[in-house]
Amino acid sequence: MFDAPNHLANVLPTALASAGVIALMYRLLAPYSRAWSLLTVLLTLLTAQLLEKSRSVCLDQMVALLCVGSFYLLHTGERLGSRLRQLAVFPLFILGFAIRGPLGLIEVCAVVCVYWALSKPGERVRQVLIHGIVGLVLLAACWWLLMKLARFSGGDAFADEVFKMQVGGRLDESGEPFYFYFQLSLYRYFPVVPLAFATLFALRHRWPERWANEHLQLLVRFGGCGLMILLGLSVPHFKRAYYILPMVPMFAAVAAYGLLHAQGWLVGVRRCYEWLVAALPALCVVVLFVCRHAWHKQGYWPEISLPLMIGVLVVLQAAALIAWQRAWRLVWLSLIALVAQWLLLVTVIEPAKDLQFDTRRFVSQVEALRQAQPGPLVFVDLARDTWAVRYMMNLDHDEQPLFVGRHELEKLAALPRPSWVIVSRKETALLKGAPVEHLAPSYQGRLNDNPLMVFLLK
Template sequence: MVFIIASWHLPIIGFDSRFVLFAQEMLRHGPGFFPTTYGEPYPDYSGFTTWLIYLASLPFGQVTSFSAWLPTCIASAVMVGLIYRLLSPYSRRWAWLSIALLLLTNTFITETRAVSLDQMLATVSFAVFYLAYACDHFGSSRRLWLVFALLVLGFAIRGPIGLVVPAGVACSYYLFGQQWRRFWWFGMAALLLLVVCTLTLLLLARVSGGEALLAEVVRMQVTSRMDGSEGSSPLFWYFASSMGNYALAYPLALVVLVIVALTARRQTSAALHLLYLCAFAGLVVMVGLSIPQAKKARYVLPMLPMAAIIAAYPFQVRTGRAFWWLRGLTLTLCCFIPGALMGGLLAVRPRFPEALSDIGPVLVGLGLLQLIALPLLMRPRLRLYGLPACAVLAVWISYIGVFEKAERTLYDTRHFTQGVLERTLDDKAPLVLHSMGKDAKGIKFMVNVNQDLQPVFTETPEQLSAVKGPANVVMSNGDFQQLQGTPLGQLPVWFSGRFDKEDYVLVRVPAP
């Protein structure tokens, strides 16, 4: 409920636009093996995630932010539940603080409140880790076969990488535990499953779109991620960038591992062994995903639950002065997070008066949470659970009540698109989207069009000049200014507005 609250009909922005458009076309034309844009199969993803959004949208008859986010929110809730089930046999304090650190992580919040294949894959990967561990320690060997079902699920969600990542997590578990027979047996079975799933995907691509779609599936789901054509980052980029993207969990986890390495060399316990397993699994994820050239912060979400578990380990152990200091530091940070957020919002409010004009209720809520948190800092029996709860509520209230609203105001595409449609729907002239990209801003425009529309895409002034009137042209104001001095630049602006944080205009090319 926390994850999905206040999400009924928000404007669709950013990466969500692509999957909402997929689901909209599926609602209009029926399900398929691949999602479609402009009526054509889209090769970068299988249709599974779109199916989930489609099923969630069926009761409402339309795709909304609520139905689009619901599958991701459920996956995030499952992750929280699995962390508690994994750690509560050792310590409920450890379980609670791990969950709190997870919920305080910026990337987890932003990906939960979105359509996120990587968040779903993170849940699948952690579920594989949990089942492998439960088989050895909780007497759940009969459920081990579910690991292979989860690998297939990961492939359905994210393609080949969606099977490789959870398989790597399971192999890391067996490798660290020196279970050589299971390691080789499972590794070979996962490789065979990867081959079978990949051949099935290619067969479905050929059935859906012939050789052309098959070649695009191979390029977009495999080769482009490896060769850097989707962008390139340094080899160890994840290890440095995660200090900010995955704070507080990741930096605290590194500190905990250093302290454990210095103080617990000869100690042995089940909890410490679990800590080592989490560290090794998280390392395998980060090293493995560092090999492809294309890197984005959300790709390493599968390591986040492991990082949160490690970061909260000081609340499992009762001895050690270093761990005592870490517990105090973590709880102190949690205590002052509401006040820090309130002060930050007050500081930046004058710079963004329109976006932050109605944050009064949020400031009141943060103030109340800070007033509750301060006395808890001096109450040992209450602060362990109360301070993290105050911090989590403060962060989520600020994100949903301020950041999310401001972001959707700044990057809104709905109002401009609706204005364009009101002026062109009854017009039989074609709609031209100039320099917007068929797979970029074009999708952000089309997600607000509740009907089939085949716009004309142009990229250069020469291509635009070749368009025969009458036609309606949408372009950024910057591109329009570059056309000054040409016949197109002399056309009157029919409509203007903000689109994806830029000024855009609608001009009409008259008939020759």
């Protein structure tokens, strides 16, 4: 369709997954309250981490779609009495594995199990056992098939690397502490996670009412699924900020309910939120000047019209002042804040990050060298699922690079000649005793803001 890899082709699957998440959340909540559904959508999009990842390559956003999709199928199946909808979650388990490996299947299965664990006492144990056992069987079958394919494609060495990538590396003791995601929640997942925690704590005394109140039952299930993702992914030491994206729409629904039905001290929390989103366009102006001062000196400032940008933000600030007096104030203020945040992200922050974390310049320089003297690409101690992906995204043809681990440096001597060897500048000590040890680098540059060296091995 796109003939060659380009930015649209790269990010389109993630963008469609994000749109699917938004659509499903709206359809889930619209039958209960239009304000609840709209505010949930806006809070989801106001989460900076989700909004940013929706415009990039992010498999976890696809897992988020599967988690929300499984929740939607179970809930609507329960309401409509459709057994077929409830059984349709099992193919999503397999799809989760296909997209994200064992982690994808486990997340989707866990959402389903938590959903049933928070149902009525008469059926929850049986449903949790059924879905948990089926999930475990599917996980074992998918893992067996993956290992068979890995051995068929690259032998035992490649299968061991797949195991390390999918399981061993995530359980390694080196990594982030347990509270890493809770810390992230204070800024990258703000305001959704703090608001959701405040809502769950404020409404804790009403939880027993959920059997007679469908709104509360839905709220508790959303909260339980979000907490499961947050706590469950905090256990492995290997963590990334975007791994917990599937919890965002769940917690957004909880936070929106708390803002719309605030009582007691939660009214003060709602007032703080209203003031924050009402002032966000003005805060964006401040951020604009701070970013310009920091990035202009380093050459990362994008070519934009500063007066025009400030003018648009001033108009949005005026609109926020008008919306303060209107009905549905929470929804209108959140919408205006989202427009201001999106404008700043798309016109300033993302273009500046593209300049800072540029990959195209490095790839084009290396490819020019390879055209003059063709030879295979060799990545030394660089991960397959990060460095290679970033490099390949900038090519207009398929490429099969070679990978040499830090404990496999003897393979460098057996490489076909000529070969283009790429190694991180901070890892050049690994080359001691290797054939490229005394070679001068043919090119030095930065890939995704990481300094790399390129050697021609003849």
